[in-house]
Amino acid sequence: MPSILRPSRQSDYDCFSSTTPIVIDNGGSTFRIGWAGELDPRVTFRNVVQRPRHKTTGETVTIVGDHDPALMKYFDYTRTSHRSAFDSNVVYQFEIMEYVLDYGFERLGADGLQVDHPIMMTECVCNPISSRSKMAELLFETYGVPSIAFGVDAAFSYKFNQQHGICTEDGLAVCAGVTTSHVIPFIKGEPVLEACCRTNIGGYHVTDYLRQLLSLKYPYHMSSITWEKAEELKMEHCYVALDYASELEIFQKGKKEAEEKTRSWQLPWVPPPQEEAPSEEELARKAALKEKQGQRLRDMAAAKRSIRITELENELHGLKDLLQQLDQAEETEISSILSKTGYDSRQEIESATQKITQSLRKAKGEQNETEERIDASLAEKYPLTNVPDDMLTPEQLKEKRKQMFLKTTSEGRLRAKQKRFEEESMREKQNQQEEEKRLENPELYLEQLHSRFRELTEKVEQRKRLKTNGARTNGNQNLSGGVGRGERLNAAQKERMRLLTTAAFDRGKGEDTFGARDEDWQLYKLMSKDNDDEENGQEEDEAELARVTSRLQSGPDELWSVLEKGRCERGDKNEEA
Structure with missing residues (x-):
């Protein structure tokens, strides 16, 4: 209106x-x-009459007639209507x-x-x-x-x-x-x-009918064609036909008079603001800010890796000292030393030493002999992967991308094959040691097997609770309720995620440009390596739990037969004595 x-x-x-x-x-x-x-x-x-509330004080005021548009910023009209x-x-x-x-x-x-x-x-x-x-x-x-x-x-x-x-x-x-x-x-x-x-028909119904016709003809502008706008169009452009039939005939036949009586109305339209291209100074400032944030992430990753390397070196040094102490100790003292350290045998200590050595090499970024052979063979097979892009022609660049893809795929298959081979070798060696311990003392072996099963079960369940409910627990009761991933992260991890998000966001255009360059993915890989050891530890615990469970389920008959055989042999010796 x-x-x-x-x-x-x-x-x-x-x-x-x-x-x-x-x-x-x-x-x-x-x-x-x-x-x-x-x-x-x-x-x-x-x-x-309309009765809105003041946005600041909440006081209700009475406004009669049309409200002043200047009052819109002081009063809330969304919860009231004209009466x-x-x-x-x-x-x-x-x-x-x-x-x-x-x-x-x-x-x-x-x-x-x-x-x-x-x-x-x-x-x-x-x-x-x-x-x-x-x-x-x-x-x-x-x-x-x-x-x-x-x-x-x-x-x-x-x-x-x-x-x-x-x-x-x-x-x-x-x-x-x-x-x-x-x-x-x-x-x-x-x-x-x-x-x-x-008759219950008046100007309101005429305006509403006009609004419906305009909404049907222009459905994309339905939200803009309000009742007030339709009332304004009716008051300014519509007229009462003295002879309705003749007026209708004029528009049906499309006479020249119909064009003169036709009115075109432009909806309110505001052109979109023109975005100015950022200046060179602004681009340089954003690039410097992104580089600064990336350097901070790299420093955090380096500090965390240094702490991890120190912990692994201390643990490896302790295991080597323990092996040296076992070498110098007598047979009667070995069992007491092992009971204090939590290890069951020397073979278990050697296995832990080997695992820590591999983790230490991985943390330092070193490659073992197998990985060096794989890299050398792939480098010979795909020679363009080590050549800089500026020294290659367009055809060679296409070939280099193809070789990079093939090299990555081949490298992954070879590493997976080598890992499976090492795991099988380790598993055979461990089964052999288990069999020797079982034949040597079946009762002690069965007791240690149950103890190991309870320990691994508790560790795996604890990790599942932490992953589901967060880190703040008291026994079996979750004190924090259902929490999100952000509440399960420590301060360093939260800071790392914040810096990653900030580095990936272009403040100037509001666009996410992370991943456009290879350096972005290198940075992401660098930050993602921190959790590899924890994930590997979890996978190893679950695999060990499955192995111990299988051992307990498949070996009872063998264990009881060995135990019965041992009792019979001790009984015969007692009779002879």
Whole structure:
């Protein structure tokens, strides 16, 4: 609906005598108030009330008519809507009507709530007695008016046009309102109220029908074609056809007159802002910032790797000292030394030493003999992989990318094959040691096997609880509830993830450019190596648990047979003694 300016307060209220009536046109859409004898009303505004809240204080205020757009930044209009005192064309909400009358009298210039002028107010045809009596009670009791007269606006309009010779004594007055339309017949200048009729169609329905037609024709602009916009189009560009059939024929045949009556309306459109290309200084600043963040990540990775190397070296040194101590100890002292360290045999210590040695080489970035042979053979097979790009032609660059892919795939297969071979060799050696221990002392071996099973089960379950519920636990009870991955990370890991996210984000354009260069992936691989040892440890524990479980499930009969054989041999020796 077109925006109506908020009316200014009149200053000549005291200039009118108390006998001058105040005329109020109380319409369902617009409220008009002025002085009798004047051609135009003094104050005009929409006959609606809205009660928004202040965004800061939360205080509710009352706004009558159209609100000032400048107030939008101070008040919250999202939780309220316009309210009208009318139902169809009859006043039934007199609390809202009181707000409207207060505002109308105040804009007319009346001081306070005392109005000492007669009131002439319009109403619809055949207005209910209850509505008229409540309106009279409101004006008498609240404002203290001396007298009130009610009249039908359509009858006033017919009499006015009759005085000017526009219509005769006999005719029809059609009053089109917002939600209803009335037809009043006049005979000899008097309205025939018994023959009046009303239909529940008005200007609101015309506007809503126009909005629906525009929304169906332009579905992509449905959100922009609001009821207020459709009302504005109707008021500015639409007209009433005197001959509907002839008007329809004009547009059906596409005559030249139809083009003249056609109106084009442009929706509000704001061109998108033009993004300026970043300057060289800005690009250099972003590149320096990204390099600084990458260097910080590399420093963190180097510090963590140094700590890990120190821990592995200390642990390897301790195991070597333990092996040296076992070499120098006597046979009777070996069992007591092993019981203090937690290891069951010398072979287990040697196996742990070998694993720590491999982890230490991996942490230092060293390659064993097998890996060196693999790299040498692949380098001979794919010679372009070690040549810089600036020394190659375009065809050689394509061939180099192909060789890089093939080399990576072959290297992965060879390493996986070598790893499987080493694991099988280690497993055969371990099974042989297990078999020797089982034959040497079956009872002790079975007891150690159960102890190992309980230890590994507890360790694996603890890792699962930490992965599912977080690190803050008390026994078997989770104190932190369900937490996310961020709450399971320590301070160093959180800082590493923050730096990775910041390094991957281009603040200038808001684009994620991480991975566009090979250096980004090298940095990511460098940071990802920190958790390899933990993941490998978890996999080794699960594999060891599966092996011990299989040993316990498949070997009971063999163990009992060995135990029974041992008892029989000891019984025979006792009998001989």
